[in-house]
Amino acid sequence: MPVIAVVNRKGGSGKSTLAAHIAAWCARNGSSVMLGDVDRQQSARAWLKRREASLPIIAPWAVDQKNMLRVPTGITHVVLDTPGGMHGFELARVVMFADAIVMPVCHSIFDRESAQACHAELMTMPRVASGRCRLAVVGMRIDARTQAAQVLAEWSESLGVPFLGALRETQLYVRSLERGLTIFDLKPQLAAADLAQWAPILQWLKPQLYPPQAANDGADALRPVARTLAPQKMVSRHLGSLPGSLMPAQESMVQGGRLSALSAGRPATAPVQPAGKPTLVRPARSTDDRQIPEFLKRSG
Ligand SMILES: Nc1ncnc2c1ncn2[C@@H]1O[C@H](COP(=O)(O)OP(=O)(O)O)[C@@H](O)[C@H]1O
Ligand SMILES: [Mg+2]
Secondary structure, three states: OOOOOOOOOOOOHHHHHHHHHHHHHHHHHOEEEEEEEEOOOOHHHHHHHHHOOOOEEEOOOOOOOOOOEOOOOOOOOOEEEEEOOOHHHHHHHHOOOOEEEEEOOOOOOOHHHHHHHHHHHHHOOOHOOOOOOOOEEEOOOOOOOOOHHHHHHHHHHHHHHOOOEEOOOHHHHHHHOOOOOHHHHHHHHHHHHHHHHHHHHHHHHHHHOHHHHHHOOOOOOOOOOHHOOOHHHHHOHHHHHHOOHHHHHOOOOOOOOHHHHHOOOOOOOOOOOOOOOOOOOOOOOOOOOEEHHHHHOOOO
């Protein structure tokens, strides 16, 4: 089960915005996705409450009576929104389960310095340092008329982290989120410029989220990342610095996700949902539901 976490110490950097959009994209793609809100502010959960039932379904946290968070039966993808200031054990337990971490970074030097400290801590964790949990940066609220994207791209390159491009500042995000929407839920012509900015982000995420599909996309299954990212100018500069870029895909294909593997007596992989309109199987009440131990337990 692929797990994508959105992480940055800095509050207001765009974590909840990115997490909601990644989850909505998965849902639009026909996946049964859960948007987990590790953030006590519960922005993502509040956003889900505003989301109309007619839209592609995104499952919220499922909390049982013992306050244990569970992955509902049938969920195939998990996106984690995380709080600002997360570090130490809290960060480590998210990294333990994440296949990929997307780090939104705004343009100021303060944002870069904060993100750099977060990156340094992440690199002390073997899963990140070895490339088993992949890391990428997305520029947030970037004015295309300035050099901000270039500055961020170069900063990201200096850290050896792929820069997936920048999202502009627009009220479209603010207004969409207020209504429980994302730009993926709008008519494409209303958000064409923003959807175009998402293309390289989604291209990078695709091999993490849909490993077998991504591996079958090209004739050469051993080079899906390089093939798909090559047209992206800014990303391609970093291809050489993607350690073990095929690892999450291979790992998921062979073993299934760690979340699934952790549930004793359950199959290693979640059932694959057919393409088309997403169907979300609601959590069963039985005691053998898949459980995520430790890191999904609420701490307060
Ligand atoms: N690209 C954007 N354009 C305009 N506003 C944005 C954009 N991205 C995020 N925002 C706004 O910035 C604020 C902070 O974003 P949020 O995703 O809540 O950050 P975090 O979760 O890191 O605290 C929110 O009000 C959000 O609507
Ligand atoms: Mg948030």
